[in-house]
Amino acid sequence: MIATIEHKGKNYKTDFSLPIDISIPLKPGPSNVNAWYCEPVKIEPVVMGDWIGDVNHGAGVNFRNVFLNPHGNGTHTECVGHISIENISLNQNLKSFFFIAELISVEPEKINEDLVITKNQLVSLCRHIDAEALVIRTLPNSIEKKVHQYSDTNPPYLEMDAAAWMMSRNIKHLLLDLPSVDREKDEGKLAAHHAFWQYPNATRFDCTITELIFVPDTVPDGLYLINMMITSLENDASPSKPVLYKIDT
Numbered sequence: 201m202i203a204t205i206e207h208k209g210k211n212y213k214t215d216f217s218l219p220i221d222i223s224i225p226l227k228p229g230p231s232n233v234n235a236w237y238c239e240p241v242k243i244e245p246v247v248m249g250d251w252i253g254d255v256n257h258g259a260g261v262n263f264r265n266v267f268l269n270p271h272g273n274g275t276h277t278e279c280v281g282h283i284s285i286e287n288i289s290l291n292q293n294l295k296s297f298f299f300i301a302e303l304i305s306v307e308p309e310k311i312n313e314d315l316v317i318t319k320n321q322l323v324s325l326c327r328h329i330d331a332e333a334l335v336i337r338t339l340p341n342s343i344e345k346k347v348h349q350y351s352d353t354n355p356p357y358l359e360m361d362a363a364a365w366m367m368s369r370n371i372k373h374l375l376l377d378l379p380s381v382d383r384e385k386d387e388g389k390l391a392a393h394h395a396f397w398q399y400p401n402a403t404r405f406d407c408t409i410t411e412l413i414f415v416p417d418t419v420p421d422g423l424y425l426i427n428m429m430i431t432s433l434e435n436d437a438s439p440s441k442p443v444l445y446k447i448d449t
């Protein structure tokens with residue numbers, strides 16, 4: 201299925217039959233990516249008296265409860281409601297779902313004991329001024345990211361100036377393969393989150409951050425169309441399924 205897309209005066213061609221899913225599946229049990237000391241995902245049959253919602257236990261249907269934490273259990277998209285005093289729902293603020301996206305690969309810099317993605321790295325790697333979404337694949341990249349247990353490991357994060365630069369460049373959607381844009385332990389400052397969303401002084405309500413993606417090595421850096429899929433959950437964050445499509449000019 202070939203489509204031609206016009207965006208900011210440029211025409212792009214894409215093939216919707218060739219999706220590149222960059223989400224990590226939400227699986228029950230401990231063999232899945234995890235952060236923030238969250239319990240693993242649970243998917244369990246409903247039990248009512250002696251009825252068990254499981255075809256293999258005599259029920260007519262499988263009927264399961266799902267227990268998860270969007271921020272800690274896998275790929276998720278969040279809005280400014282993640283850091284705001286006000287209760288702000290992603291579902292009320294993300295209202296369009298296709299964007300031109302640039303994928304870059306970045307090896308975070310060692311600064312003191314931390315690994316940090318800096319503004320200077322972004323300035324030198326980002327080439328496409330028209331991209332509204334930025335997808336960051338950190339290096340080294342390995343499929344181990346799909347099962348990594350991030351809690352208490354001080355993962356790489358974004359320099360505050362890097363997040364502010366994205367705002368100045370009008371990048372509305374940031375996606376990365378880390379559990380947070382901020383340092384795991386930063387005394388609750390969440391400096392990069394605040395700089396990206398410009399909260400509370402000039403809040404960018406329609407902007408999102410997507411964490412814990414995985415971009416395989418087979419996907420080259422460059423320009424893509426991204427489809428941001430979320431659930432219609434009224435919450436600051438939702439499990440999400442970002443999908444890339446290669447585009448040609």
Ligand SMILES: [Zn+2]
Binds near residue numbers: 270271276379411437
């Ligand atoms: Zn999060």
